[in-house]
Amino acid sequence: MKKEIPERLLLAHGSGGRLTQDLVRRTFLPELDNPILATLTDAAVLPALPPGRPALTTDGFVVDPAVFPGGDLGYLSVVGTVNDLAMVGARPLWLTWSLILEEGADGELIDICVRGTARAAAEAGVQIVAGDTKVVPRGKGDGIYAVTAGLGVVPPGREVSDGRIEVGDAMLVSGPIGDHGATIMAARHGLGGDQLRSDCAPESQLVEALFDSGVDVHSLHDPTRGGLLTVSHESAERSGLRFLLQEAAIPVRPQVRAVCEVLGLEVLSLACEGRTVAWVAGDDAGKALEAFRAHPSGRGAAIIGRVEERSSGQVPVVLETTVGGLRPLDLRSGTDLPRIC
Amino acid sequence: VTESHLLHDRRAVSGLIREIVDAAGRLPHGAKFMEVCGTHTHAVASAGLRQMLPDGVRLISGPGCPVCVTPVGYLDRALALAERPDTIICTFGDLMRVPSSTVTLEQARAEGTRIEVVYSPRDALQVARDEPASQVIFLAVGFETTVPTIAAAIAEAEQTGVDNFQILPGNKIIPPAMLVLVNDRELDIDGFLLPGHVSVLTGWEAFVFLATDHGVPGAVVGFSPTDVLRGVLELIRQKLGGAAQVTNLYGRAVSPKGNRTAFALVERFFDTASAEWRGFGEIPGSGLDLRDRWSHRDAGLIAVRLPAPHEPEGCRCGDVLRGLIDPPDCPLFASGCTPDTAIGACMVSSEGTCSAWFRHERWGDGGP
DSSP: OOOOOOSBOOGGGGSSSHHHHHIIIIIIHHHHOOHHHHTOOSSOOOOOOOSSEEEEEEEEEOOSSSEETTEEHHHHHHHHHHHHHHTTTOEEEEEEEEEEEETTOBHHHHHHHHHHHHHHHHHHTOEEEEEEEEEEOTTSSOSEEEEEEEEEEEOTTOOOOGGGOOTTOEEEESSOSSHHHHHHHHHHTTOOGGGOOOOOOOOHHHHHHHHHTTOOEEEEEOOOTTHHHHHHHHHHHHHTOEEEEEGGGSOOOHHHHHHHHHHTOOGGGSOOSSOOEEEEOGGGHHHHHHHHHHSGGGTTOEEEEEEEOOOTTOOSEEEEOTTSOEEEOOOOOOOOOOOOO | OOHHHHHTOHHHHHHHHHHHHHHHTTOTTOEEEEEEEHHHHHHHHHHTHHHHSOTTEEEEEEEEOTTTTSOHHHHHHHHHHHTSTTEEEEEOGGGTTOOOSSOOHHHHHHTTOOEEEOSSHHHHHHHHHHOTTSEEEEEEOOOTTTHHHHHHHHHHHHHHTOTTEEEEEOOBOHHHHHHHHHTOTTTOOSEEEEEHHHHHHHOGGGGHHHHHHHOOOEEEEOSSHHHHHHHHHHHHHHHHHTOOOEEEOOTTTOOSSOOHHHHHHHHHHEEEEEEEETTTEEEEEEEEEEOGGGGGGBGGGSOOOOOOOOOOTTOOHHHHHTTSSOGGGSTTBTTTBOGGGOSSGGGTSTTSHHHHHHHHSOOOTTOO
16 A cells, blocks of 8 residues: 655544544554554454563653654654563563644654654564554644553563662663753754764663573663652662662763753753663672673663662662762752653 | 863862861861852762861852842742733743742743743743744843843844843842851851852952952862862861962963953943842842843833732741851751752752752761
8 A cells, every 4th residue: 555644634634534544554554564453453352472471561652852863752652662561571562552643743743753663663573553543633732642552471480670679789771871861852952963862772672681691680670751860769769778879880971961061950860761770689790781781782781889778767879979979869859851751 | 081081080089188188187176168159069069079078177058049049029020020911931940949929930830921941041032033922021040150141132132123022130240249248257257169150250350359358268169079179178278377368270261350251241231239139138239230221121120019028937048048057957958848849949949059958968867
């Protein structure tokens, strides 16, 4: 079927009538095609799950701008969903994908996002098995929103949670932090240029490589909204332990640091969309670092901290600064940061 | 290796700390120095320097956060202006959550008032161009470092005929506030870490009066941890030597006379005037008003109804700004007053002393 993109989206594209069918058949299906989706039935009927425990997640994507260096809203929507599954140790399998579009939305933009979605699904080895499109009147939305659900399976014997974090664990990050957040913020403020690029990428294969290496993985998180600072805090609170992070060891690209200085942002709070923070048994730290670095998206990995006992009244996360001072890392308060994921 | 790497060099810092410990050991009663500038407060806090200094050396924070010293009356006026028809208020983001006598700008915006956050006065000028049917009022808050950009925006508005652009004058200059601080017997400061960025504009000679007229040493310093520590060491040495002078340790950016071009631009549009500082009250010659010739740019001349000024109850921002207490000594600190629920202005801006302490120096009962 010939691929055809409407120039501007009409309300009627969401009516369920012929225009909706056209949109689905001409814009979406050619990119996202797979045998399950192609049936276009009311619900996707899936094959039996592989052994293990099913993991299910859902996410909404409202990024502005919708196209940015290194990705787009569609690509990000798949990546974000896949990564959420990967962080509980699940192998992602199937996704649903819904678009909420604003009347008048740019057809070219929709096409970019659909292609981004297809690309991310191919990279992550998942299928989009169900979808939906709604169109809201002009002024009631903001161009394009995506909503996903993702289903995966945690293989037997795999147990990943903050409850497993122990004193002596090492904390690693799979690459430089803040690339995504800095890229979005810079794009919004007309800064940056070609030096900045979002890190957004599926992490499921990186995580599989970590498990394959035999490392005793205790917990995993992707530092999206709120960045490294927020995931550190949440995990420290849940584990009841204290994390000591080494500022000098945390990888940050110079151009990202520059954006932070210009815009007054805390780099530790900047979102990543393609990084994994891992807590592993202390003895396995070296092996985990090797496993990360052997993977293309983990080349910039580093060991960034360790887990200690926390006595009563102590703060949960402490940063040893580059000059050797100590400071408690507090959760960032609500900020004027524009939405970035 | 870049300069910034060298500046952050851990060994340089530990070397300086050793020298400071050694020198401070010879001070019989310790010393109390004030960092005037909010960016210094932030630098000290984010590098964890306070933990590294010996017990006798105390760094207290001064009034150098423009948002923090902006009085409630200014915000009341901004809010009253925002209520006027066809008016758009443009402001730097950190003013949004500063308490007024009634609501914050952020709350007013949520209720439908047109308030836009901009990153520079020129952005506000662009809003005026894009919205010719509206009156655009830029909230002119900030010290010497900000004023030239505001003057430039007014100059551009004049040149290009953007008639719907005004400012609400609220800018302040630092040296008159320092005069108040050295005259404050209650404070008894042993020396000042002088603001690096402001000095780029004013020149370091603007602060010489501290030493010559009042016998209080000063050091102009930059913003890396080593910059700050060199300043502390210099101040301790001056105290030990019994001399008082103003030393420029930020020579890579600060000259004796400052930026005369920027100064001339400011002079063209602004004249000094008495101004109210939160925590200090009126300070003669510390504010910048638009000259009469530019009164058509002055939104402060528009008659509005103002509520009776009402400072938040229990808030000790004023004492924090004058260096009389550290933030945790305020009963509201972290209990009721947090960056999310700020009661005092010092908790709002990231340069505010309370905010810096809240974010970087709150160890809890358990200590480090």
